[in-house]
Amino acid sequence: MPALVLTDLTLEYARSGYVVRPIDGLDLEVGDGELVLLVGASGCGKTTLLSALATLLTPARGTIALDDIDVTALDGKRRDEYRRRDVGIVFQAFNLLPALSAVDNVAMPMWNDGVSARTARARARELLTELGLGDRLGHKPASLSGGQQQRVAIARAIALEPPLLLADEPTAHLDASQVDAVLRLFRQTAVPGRIVVVATHDERLIPIADRVVELSAPRLTERRTERVELAPGEVLFYEGEPGDVAYVVESGRVELIRRLFDGGEEVALEAGPGTWFGELAPLFGLPRSATARAATATVVTSCTPQDLRKRVKAQGSPGGPAESS
Numbered sequence: 089m090p091a092l093v094l095t096d097l098t099l100e101y102a103r104s105g106y107v108v109r110p111i112d113g114l115d116l117e118v119g120d121g122e123l124v125l126l127v128g129a130s131g132c133g134k135t136t137l138l139s140a141l142a143t144l145l146t147p148a149r150g151t152i153a154l155d156d157i158d159v160t161a162l163d164g165k166r167r168d169e170y171r172r173r174d175v176g177i178v179f180q181a182f183n184l185l186p187a188l189s190a191v192d193n194v195a196m197p198m199w200n201d202g203v204s205a206r207t208a209r210a211r212a213r214e215l216l217t218e219l220g221l222g223d224r225l226g227h228k229p230a231s232l233s234g235g236q237q238q239r240v241a242i243a244r245a246i247a248l249e250p251p252l253l254l255a256d257e258p259t260a261h262l263d264a265s266q267v268d269a270v271l272r273l274f275r276q277t278a279v280p281g282r283i284v285v286v287a288t289h290d291e292r293l294i295p296i297a298d299r300v301v302e303l304s305a306p307r308l309t310e311r312r313t314e315r316v317e318l319a320p321g322e323v324l325f326y327e328g329e330p331g332d333v334a335y336v337v338e339s340g341r342v343e344l345i346r347r348l349f350d351g352g353e354e355v356a357l358e359a360g361p362g363t364w365f366g367e368l369a370p371l372f373g374l375p376r377s378a379t380a381r382a383a384t385a386t387v388v389t390s391c392t393p394q395d396l397r398k399r400v401k402a403q404g405s406p407g408g409p410a411e412s413s
Contacts, residue, residue, distance in 0.1 A: 090155040090251040092118040092141075092283050097150035099136050100328070102349040109328030110136050110375055113150070116301065118285070123278035123296060126287040128303035129373035134287035135180075137303070138254045141285065142177050143167050154252055154283075172201060176245035178255035182237045184229040184244075190216055190236075191225045194243045201248055208247075215243035220269055234261035242270065246277055253277060255286045259293065271296055314390045318342075318382035327379045331369030333390040336399065337361050340386025344378040358383070367396060 099111040110133030118124050126134045139145040141152060143162060152159040154174060162170050184193050194212035199205065216225055219239040229237050238261045245253060258274070259267050267290075275296045278284040286293060294300060314333075318324060318340070325331060327347060335342075342359040356378055359365045369376050370392065391399065 093153045107347040112328045121280045122298040123284045125297045132303040175252045176250040178245045180256040182241045253284045318386040324380040334367035335388045336364045338387040341383040
């Protein structure tokens, strides 16, 4: 019986010469037969986490285990085997082969696994018919609508009945009449012997889920203003952390530091008295885009975005935002 266990999982990648860390120290256990939704604002790491589960991205730290498989240790032939047999992926961009019909796109992973052409096509026709595509079996992707291509991609992902099924925004291209069938299929697919993990913005999936994992930063709108004193060199928050408050510099100076992909760092911006920083993390549920470190003895005041707006309105602009972490 499969169980999915993530331990201290940290994922990062390079963008424009900087290190982006959307997932930092995540611990998660998913039981056999569970349907789990990954939800949160854009940029919180939903798709990045799916990529790591599919071995398309190597974690910077931590482990992923599927039953007795140490996913993070796989390489070469064993990794290829894992991708073929143990995990099914429904990509947001479909990734269908344009030269093949709907039936042959679904049959392809079964052929690659040694299933006979006759048996593979029969299974493909069964899945596509269940998804309402019985009259589109011979159509190629170019002649299918976005919603129809999405359903072909779902059928292909579950063709080999993998123990782990991953889906990235599976209802994004479906209209209301198509969504019900897809929701039923995902619910029916999460059975003993299989785990289903779905990244989505679609709240219609919430009622069918066994668990919802919120990856965006918490919104603590009632958090009180807090005065924080920092010694020279003391870090207020680190890049990649979630954030629920912004900060206004009362005295001193804060450096906003970004890590470079070569291991170095640079001071992207400085915040002096009267300027504020860190408002985008609580506003949009994004991870901090930089590390905030005191350059001198410094005093800052934390506040919610709502409190920050009130303060700016009452006092006039105190100098503008220093950065957008």
